[in-house]
Amino acid sequence: MTLGGSKKSTKSTAALDAVRSRSVDALRETLDSGADPNGADKGGLTPLMEAALTGQTAMATVLLDRGADVNARDRGDWTALHYAAQDTHLEIARLLVSRGAQIDARDSDGNTPLWRAVFSSKGEDMIQLLVRSGADRTLKNNHGISPKDLE
Numbered sequence: 621m622t623l624g625g626s627k628k629s630t631k632s633t634a635a636l637d638a639v640r641s642r643s644v645d646a647l648r649e650t651l652d653s654g655a656d657p658n659g660a661d662k663g664g665l666t667p668l669m670e671a672a673l674t675g676q677t678a679m680a681t682v683l684l685d686r687g688a689d690v691n692a693r694d695r696g697d698w699t700a701l702h703y704a705a706q707d708t709h710l711e712i713a714r715l716l717v718s719r720g721a722q723i724d725a726r727d728s729d730g731n732t733p734l735w736r737a738v739f740s741s742k743g744e745d746m747i748q749l750l751v752r753s754g755a756d757r758t759l760k761n762n763h764g765i766s767p768k769d770l771e
Contacts (some may be wrong), residue, residue: 632659635667635683657688672700672716675709680737685695690719692730697727705733705750708743713750723755730761738767 632653640707646707647667651657660666666689680700683689691699701721704713708755713733717723724732734755737746748766751757756766 627628627647629689632656633661635659636661636665636670639667639670639674639676639679639683642679644682644691647679647682651686657683657686658692660692660694664696665768666692666694666700668692668700669694669698669703670717672703672709672712675705675707675712677709677711677715680712684719686713690716690721693724693725696729697725699725699733701725701733701734702727705737706740707744708737708740708746709742710749713746717749717753723750723753724759726759726761729763730759732759732761732767733757733758734767735761735765735770738770 634650635647635657636659638650658666665727667680668680668683671683675711694698701716704716726732732755734750734757737743737750760766
């Protein structure tokens with residue numbers, strides 16, 4: 621579910637391309653050469669979002685250590701935590717929460733990471749992590765549906 625992107629790497633998307641290569645060493649080298657850890661593709665997908673989407677915890681850690689914005693948003697207002705929650709990447713979600721991810725961030729449809737986790741019905745552990753971290757089960761999206769309504 622990667623958005624946009626190009627095979628040709630530019631300075632702004634070099635870190636994203638490195639994450640997509642699945643090589644932590646390549647990512648470190650790219651960042652050391654001055655690549656932007658927040659460089660997004662046309663859809664606004666950042667390297668950290670790509671790491672969260674694809675379950676690459678080591679990549680996410682490197683990015684966060686190098687200044688990636690844990691609460692950056694793509695064009696649909698998704699954060700890395702939305703991607704981790706939807707695809708049940710629990711280890712990355714724990715990392716994001718520990719680094720200050722906004723638990724109740726709302727995407728353009730008003731959905732929070734908890735709403736995405738409950739809707740995808742893939743992981744009770746993810747739901748529990750988000751709730752224990754302060755996620756509000758009663759926040760309604762733009763259609764008036766809360767995570768609690770989906771349970």
